[in-house]
Amino acid sequence: MFNIIIAENYDEVSREAFKIMKETVKKDNPVLGLATGSSPIGLYKKMIADHSSNGTSYAKCVTFNLDEYVGISRTHDQSYWTFMHENLFNGLDIPEENIHIPVGDGTDEEAECLKYEEQMKDYTVDLQVLGIGADGHIGFNEPGTPLDSVTHLMELTEVTRKDNARFFDDDINKVPTHAITMGLGTIMRSKKIIVIATSDHKADAIYGMIKGPVSTDCPASVLQNHPDVTVILDRAAASRL
Ligand code: GLP
Numbered sequence: 001m002f003n004i005i006i007a008e009n010y011d012e013v014s015r016e017a018f019k020i021m022k023e024t025v026k027k028d029n030p031v032l033g034l035a036t037g038s039s040p041i042g043l044y045k046k047m048i049a050d051h052s053s054n055g056t057s058y059a060k061c062v063t064f065n066l067d068e069y070v071g072i073s074r075t076h077d078q079s080y081w082t083f084m085h086e087n088l089f090n091g092l093d094i095p096e097e098n099i100h101i102p103v104g105d106g107t108d109e110e111a112e113c114l115k116y117e118e119q120m121k122d123y124t125v126d127l128q129v130l131g132i133g134a135d136g137h138i139g140f141n142e143p144g145t146p147l148d149s150v151t152h153l154m155e156l157t158e159v160t161r162k163d164n165a166r167f168f169d170d171d172i173n174k175v176p177t178h179a180i181t182m183g184l185g186t187i188m189r190s191k192k193i194i195v196i197a198t199s200d201h202k203a204d205a206i207y208g209m210i211k212g213p214v215s216t217d218c219p220a221s222v223l224q225n226h227p228d229v230t231v232i233l234d235r236a237a238a239s240r241l
Pocket of ligand 1: 138
């Protein structure tokens with residue numbers, strides 16, 4: 001079930017997302033599912049401002065990130081580990097041991113997937129933050145991914161690698177070909193989900209997620225089967241609804 005919020009601009013999108021985040025963070029021992037990409041950056045800035053200006057502590061939060069590239073080290077400037085530290089964790093008081101991000105620079109990705117899924121079984125994610133890819137992917141679950149999948153190794157589509165080339169000197173050849181991602185089934189276990197999307201580049205994917213059939217062709221459409229999803233959009237991303 002979708003609750004759809006259409007905001008006037010990106011700041012309002014981020015403000016709406018932050019309101020939901022703040023409610024979650026007030027709980028005892030909140031478990032947060034976090035995403036990378038440009039969409040949640042405004043939300044993360046508001047969390048950092050909340051910590052530094054209002055003294056809100058995030059120390060009891062446990063976090064699980066959706067995904068990580070395979071084949072680049074954690075310290076690479078485009079790893080999701082680096083992204084999350086630069087855009088969120090370095091500005092908060094979450095202890096490093098509470099932070100979980102798949103490791104994509106190991107030697108055995110299959111073992112890492114199993115380990116990550118096992119670690120997550122000890123927790124229930126209270127709030128999962130999602131962006132969406134232009135091809136309807138969430139996390140890195142590309143079209144064709146089984147709707148009940150668990151954490152797995154994914155080969156990235158050309159659409160996704162082209163979209164992400166902007167972070168790799170505009171050179172698609174530098175974009176990793178694979179990633180480790182929570183599965184769609186893993187994401188669906190979260191109690192509450194927010195999807196953040198802006199710009200007309202996302203309009204088709206948002207249409208497919210909300211109005212299309214539930215199908216592996218648009219992985220985000222699986223969210224139609226979730227009881228509590230808030231979709232926060234600007235007018236351009238909502239333009240096909
Ligand atoms: C990547 C991430 C996704 C994210 C997507 C959209 O593919 N793995 O989690 O949702 O990018 O990114 P952006 O928000 O920058 O458009």
